[in-house]
Amino acid sequence: MLSRQKKLAAVAIGIALASAPVVLAELYIDRRSRAEVELTAKRGIALAETRIKRVLTGLDELGNRGIAGCSAGEREALSAAMFDIMAIKELAVVDAAGETLCTNHGLNLGERQTVSRHAAQSEPNVIIEVVTMGARRDRMVRVRRMQGNGGNGLAASIPADMLLAQASVDGQELRSHAVMVTSDGTLVGETGRKPAAHNAGDRLSATLESRDYGLTITSMMSRQNLSASRSDVRAFGIATGAGLFLAILGLIALARARHDHDPVAGMRRALGADEFVPYYQPILDISNGRLEGAEVLIRWRKADGTVVPPASFIPLLESSGLIFEVTRALMRRVGREMGPAIGRRSRFKIGFNLTARHFDDHAIVDDVRDVFAGSAIALSQVVLEVTERHPLEDLAGARSVIAALQDLGVRVAIDDVGAGHGGLSYLLKLGVDMIKIDKMFVDAIGAERHSAVIINSLVELARSMRMDIVAEGVESFEQVAHLRDQGIGLAQGYVFSPPLPGSSFLQLLDAADPVARDHDEPAPAPFYLAARNRIVAA
Numbered sequence: 335m336l337s338r339q340k341k342l343a344a345v346a347i348g349i350a351l352a353s354a355p356v357v358l359a360e361l362y363i364d365r366r367s368r369a370e371v372e373l374t375a376k377r378g379i380a381l382a383e384t385r386i387k388r389v390l391t392g393l394d395e396l397g398n399r400g401i402a403g404c405s406a407g408e409r410e411a412l413s414a415a416m417f418d419i420m421a422i423k424e425l426a427v428v429d430a431a432g433e434t435l436c437t438n439h440g441l442n443l444g445e446r447q448t449v450s451r452h453a454a455q456s457e458p459n460v461i462i463e464v465v466t467m468g469a470r471r472d473r474m475v476r477v478r479r480m481q482g483n484g485g486n487g488l489a490a491s492i493p494a495d496m497l498l499a500q501a502s503v504d505g506q507e508l509r510s511h512a513v514m515v516t517s518d519g520t521l522v523g524e525t526g527r528k529p530a531a532h533n534a535g536d537r538l539s540a541t542l543e544s545r546d547y548g549l550t551i552t553s554m555m556s557r558q559n560l561s562a563s564r565s566d567v568r569a570f571g572i573a574t575g576a577g578l579f580l581a582i583l584g585l586i587a588l589a590r591a592r593h594d595h596d597p598v599a600g601m602r603r604a605l606g607a608d609e610f611v612p613y614y615q616p617i618l619d620i621s622n623g624r625l626e627g628a629e630v631l632i633r634w635r636k637a638d639g640t641v642v643p644p645a646s647f648i649p650l651l652e653s654s655g656l657i658f659e660v661t662r663a664l665m666r667r668v669g670r671e672m673g674p675a676i677g678r679r680s681r682f683k684i685g686f687n688l689t690a691r692h693f694d695d696h697a698i699v700d701d702v703r704d705v706f707a708g709s710a711i712a713l714s715q716v717v718l719e720v721t722e723r724h725p726l727e728d729l730a731g732a733r734s735v736i737a738a739l740q741d742l743g744v745r746v747a748i749d750d751v752g753a754g755h756g757g758l759s760y761l762l763k764l765g766v767d768m769i770k771i772d773k774m775f776v777d778a779i780g781a782e783r784h785s786a787v788i789i790n791s792l793v794e795l796a797r798s799m800r801m802d803i804v805a806e807g808v809e810s811f812e813q814v815a816h817l818r819d820q821g822i823g824l825a826q827g828y829v830f831s832p833p834l835p836g837s838s839f840l841q842l843l844d845a846a847d848p849v850a851r852d853h854d855e856p857a858p859a860p861f862y863l864a865a866r867n868r869i870v871a872a
Contacts, residue, residue: 367555372540374499374510374526374553379542382497382514386477386547390460392419393479393488402486403427404436412438413788423467423474424491430484432461448476450520456546464520465491473523494523497549501649510555517548529556598654601647604634610660611635612668613833616842617683617804617826620818625846627683627717629826630668631833632660652689661688662701669709671836677710678849685717687749690725693732699739713743717768721749729763736764747804751792761795769796773807776827779816786820793821 396415401408404427412425416438419425426437432451446467454460461478473494480487494514502508508526515521529537539554604610614628634642651657665686676682692698698718706713718739726732736746747768748760761769775788789805796803805817808827817825834842 367538368540371510371538371553371555374502374508374512375540375542375551377499378497378512378514378551378553379544379549381499382549382551383544383547385492385497386462386475389419389422389477389490389492390457390479393477393490396425396488397479397481401427401488402481409436409438413791419490422490422492422496426489426491428478428480428487428489430480430486432463432478432480432487432489434489435486446474450516450518452517452548454547459487462516462547462549464516464522467491473521475522495525498523498525498551500525507646510553512551512553514549514551517550522549529554597647597650598656601634601651601654601656601660604636605656605660605663607637608663608667609635609637610664611835612664612671613835614672614839615826615833616831616839616846617685617824618830619823620814620825621823625843626681626824627685628839629685629719630664630687632664632687633833652691657689657691658697658701661686661692662705665702665705669706669711672840673710675840675843676715677712679843679847680712680715682843682847683715683717683745684711685719685747687719687721690720690727690732693720693726693735694728695731696735696738699735699742702739702744703742714745716743717745717747719747719749719770720764720766726760726764729760733764736766740765740767747802750806761799761801766801768802768804770804770806771822773827776805776807776809776813776817779813786816789817789820789822797821 392415396411399411401411408427412427416422416425424437427435429435446465448463448465450464452462454462459480459482461480463476463478465474465476466472467474474491475494475497476489476491478487478489498512498514499508511524511526511528513521513524537554537556539552541550541552543550611633612630613633615631616625617627617629618624619626632644632648634644634647636642648657651660668684668686672684676684688698702713702716702718706716720726720732739746745767746764747770748764748766749770750772751761751769760766769792771789771792775792779786779789793803795801802824803822805813805822805825806827808814808817808825808829810829813827814825814829831842
């Protein structure tokens with residue numbers, strides 16, 4: 335009898351031990367999933383409120399300067415403010431009824447329709463509108479600051495996707511689906527992957543509201559998809575119930591799995607395996623088709639041959655600090671595979687993208703000096719590009735770093751001009767050698783009647799400050815002709831060539847600018863000779 339009771343007790347304990355880990359695993363999956371859904375909603379509300387407040391601050395600054403009309407000086411002030419506020423699409427002076435009187439002389443976004451309008455709760459003289467613009471009916475959030483005396487006000491149009499997070503906190507693709515609507519239910523925008531069309535009980539969701547601005551974000555995920563994505567946790571729970579030994583093995587396996595799925599650890603392994611590779615996008619003189627240089631663009635080529643685009647890993651490289659090691663490794667690799675070819679072409683320039691963090695101290699100066707000290711590439715052939723898309727916190731310190739780089743013979747360029755934080759202050763205070771016009775302005779050629787004014791202004795500014803100017807993202811020969819008419823000599827974009835891997839770019843370089851080759855360099859392919867002839871003919 336006692337033996338039977340012991341067996342029954344053992345069976346009960348075994349069932350309990352086998353069941354408990356499974357139950358705990360399910361609870362863990364559910365809690366983590368709920369936390370992720372809630373975090374997505376919180377991030378979305380915080381991002382929307384922060385960017386709207388930033389726009390309102392910019393409108394207040396313009397209002398305090400008395401900008402309320404459409405004189406040439408006031409329109410010029412609107413255009414200058416476009417560079418300082420954020421990547422908004424339009425600044426406008428509006429009358430008391432909200433009708434547009436005039437806009438900055440940069441971008442005319444075409445026909446628009448207001449689909450929703452409400453006042454901000456905390457600031458009655460702030461109106462939030464949802465409008466559609468242009469032939470594609472792109473959705474914008476227009477923020478209007480009205481004057482209390484019934485006079486003219488100011489308005490700024492923000493693309494809807496600027497108010498929604500486009501990546502998860504770990505820099506990867508959003509696993510949830512987020513939808514933003516106004517207080518009356520009008521859709522503002524959405525981002526992420528939509529859950530599979532299962533029943534309502536299959537979904538986890540979280541909804542948060544911005545009471546100040548009358549916006550609501552709902553984040554949701556499919557339980558079924560989440561369950562499948564966390565099958566390793568469930569397998570671990572089942573294995574744990576089988577016994578202490580299997581539990582220990584399960585813990586080890588889970589620890590290894592977590593390490594394998596740690597994106598930072600994965601990128602460290604990729605760096606050690608030399609999986610971050612340079613691609614080269616040609617820069618041409620559009621007056622004669624001559625190849626003048628190239629911009630180095632990073633790609634992550636995994637061991638299985640998969641190529642990962644930079645948007646998927648650059649944010650995490652920057653936040654983890656690995657960007658410094660990766661930048662050094664990329665420069666060394668360019669020196670190895672392109673050094674002899676570039677070194678024999680003294681006028682050829684090779685450009686590298688840096689982040690704002692590179693300009694926090696002089697370490698980048700030592701890195702550049704050390705990397706190219708043993709390379710065939712001369713420092714005078716190196717161009718370092720700092721983007722406007724992320725702010726330089728200390729302009730005086732950055733200016734000191736740039737001056738030290740220029741003392742080495744390196745040239746420094748501002749990338750994405752007009753699409754980021756710095757605006758004219760970067761051009762005036764940093765003392766750079768070159769500016770690169772953002773693709774946004776090139777895209778507007780032929781579609782926005784005021785685009786020529788902005789491009790012409792940038793050309794005149796660069797010319798007066800003795801800077802070179804490069805147009806980015808050129809995709810048609812009509813744009814080439816327009817840029818050439820505006821006095822721009824250098825351009826890059828898919829109309830000429832996509833970014834090329836090293837072997838292909840060596841062929842293009844040899845075809846476009848033939849000099850004596852090393853024995854191990856490939857001969858120029860006829861395709862590239864024909865491509866150059868087409869470019870020259872254009």
